[in-house]
Amino acid sequence: MRLRIINPNTTVAMTxxxxxxxxxxxxxxxxxxxxxxxxxxxxxxxxxxxAISAVxxxxxxxxxxxxxxxxxxxxxxxxxxxxxxxxxxxxPVIGIAEAAFHAATLISTRFSVVTTLSRTxxxxxxxxxxxGFRHHCRRIRAAEIxxxxxxxxGSAALSRIVEECRRARxxxxxxxxxxxxxxxxxxxxxxxxxxxxPVIEGVTAAVKLAEALVGLGLGTSKHGDxxxxxxxxxxxxxxxxxxx
Ligand SMILES: NC(=O)NC1=NC(=O)NC1=O
Numbered sequence: 001m002r003l004r005i006i007n008p009n010t011t012v013a014m015t016x017x018x019x020x021x022x023x024x025x026x027x028x029x030x031x032x033x034x035x036x037x038x039x040x041x042x043x044x045x046x047x048x049x050x051a052i053s054a055v056x057x058x059x060x061x062x063x064x065x066x067x068x069x070x071x072x073x074x075x076x077x078x079x080x081x082x083x084x085x086x087x088x089x090x091x092p093v094i095g096i097a098e099a100a101f102h103a104a105t106l107i108s109t110r111f112s113v114v115t116t117l118s119r120t121x122x123x124x125x126x127x128x129x130x131x132g133f134r135h136h137c138r139r140i141r142a143a144e145i146x147x148x149x150x151x152x153x154g155s156a157a158l159s160r161i162v163e164e165c166r167r168a169r170x171x172x173x174x175x176x177x178x179x180x181x182x183x184x185x186x187x188x189x190x191x192x193x194x195x196x197x198p199v200i201e202g203v204t205a206a207v208k209l210a211e212a213l214v215g216l217g218l219g220t221s222k223h224g225d226x227x228x229x230x231x232x233x234x235x236x237x238x239x240x241x242x243x244x
Pocket of ligand 1: 043075115117147
């Protein structure tokens with residue numbers, strides 16, 4: 001199968017990191033295509049960044065539809081553009097937050113999230129509510145690191161994430177920790193060893209869920225609200241979306 005993993009921000013180094021993490025867990029007959037939009041924010045740390053990045057996600061799904069793509073992963077913890085992307089394809093589209101929450105509830109009754117900046121915590125909170133996992137999550141913590149610090153060798157990012165994971169382990173009464181950023185895709189093993197709890201990271205969880213859905217012959221339902229958008233005219237810079 002061909003899996004397109006979309007980094008919704010425009011930082012190529014993070015796309016490569018996400019792609020490598022995905023390839024480490026994918027089966028031998030899964031081809032991973034890791035991409036990012038040409039236009040958009042270098043990192044996603046606010047509602048505004050999310051809104052702009054959703055257009056890039058849509059562009060990447062439209063591109064994937066021209067290449068016989070079997071599944072898509074949206075590799076940003078806010079799952080930007082997830083439902084819009086699902087309307088554009090019959091393939092499964094999985095967000096890394098949604099995937100991580102599902103995986104966490106299958107191995108623990110309670111989990112905490114450790115994300116980047118506390119101002120993005122509300123985005124994860126909204127997703128927990130939307131996906132029905134609110135009562136499984138004890139707390140959404142932030143290591144207070146800008147997303148792109150995760151790309152800086154020698155930054156304090158890893159130590160701050162580990163510290164916050166240790167606090168979650170000791171204070172939250174949980175069985176697992178969810179890492180709240182696609183940029184943490186390469187940190188799972190290190191953090192799990194340091195903290196001594198199962199650590200779930202959304203990129204790898206989403207890849208395996210995508211493989212499972214494709215293996216079951218399941219894709220995005222076209223009955224109801226995820227049907228293809230009604231053809232219509234779009235004006236201005238979005239004219240290319242007319243009558244999709
Ligand atoms: N909570 C987050 O840090 N989300 C993210 N921002 C990005 O640019 N990628 C993410 O996964």
